[in-house]
Amino acid sequence: EVQLLESGGGLVQPGGSLRLSCAASGFAFSNCAMSWVRQAPGKGLEWVSAISTDGRGTYYSDSVKGRFTISRDNSKNTLYLQMNSLRVDDTAVYHCAKGSGPSRPYYFDSWGQGILVTVPS
């Protein structure tokens, strides 16, 4: 059974930093592209970032480019999201999402429950 477990969320002041982790199990992690998708309170889904199987390819939405960094450690089956210069509008539940394959196009066939990041005004 595929499991994706996010951790590292919490309350952080504007301008601060936070590092999210996603521990993966139940599938060949190193063979799947991975992404982070967030959901602001009461809002819809927003793709944030993606990473290739070997970590060399990284992709970001315009809203986080230059502030967030995605990475992965295939030896630990773990996905990361380093979030810097956090803003109030970064407040959201952040989901780790498993790509359906190693390269595009891929859909998200498994999702983590998500972790809340709160940046107060």
Add this chain to the structure above:
Amino acid sequence: EIVLTQSPGTLSLSPGERATLSCRASQSVSSTSLAWYQQKPGQAPRLLIYGASSRATGIPDRFSGSGSGTDFTLSISRLEPEDFAVYYCQEYGSSRTFGQGTKVEIK
């Protein structure tokens, strides 16, 4: 960037009725790159449909997807109590964009 517009915003139906949800793209989308997800309150999204019309593993056959070009549809033939949720379409070929969602609520 491709923009996906879902309609209606909210669909009020009774159990046993048919639900028809629309997803319209701002430009043509490859039919192999359109997915639908279901999300219930407090839960992670769940993949329902990929490639516009292929059901994901374990998804009941009352869920079906169709469409091509810029117009796509998710149909639920007979609503079960557990189907009342929010549904999102996603284009995953180029932009990874999600639609804003359609809420299916009990009438």
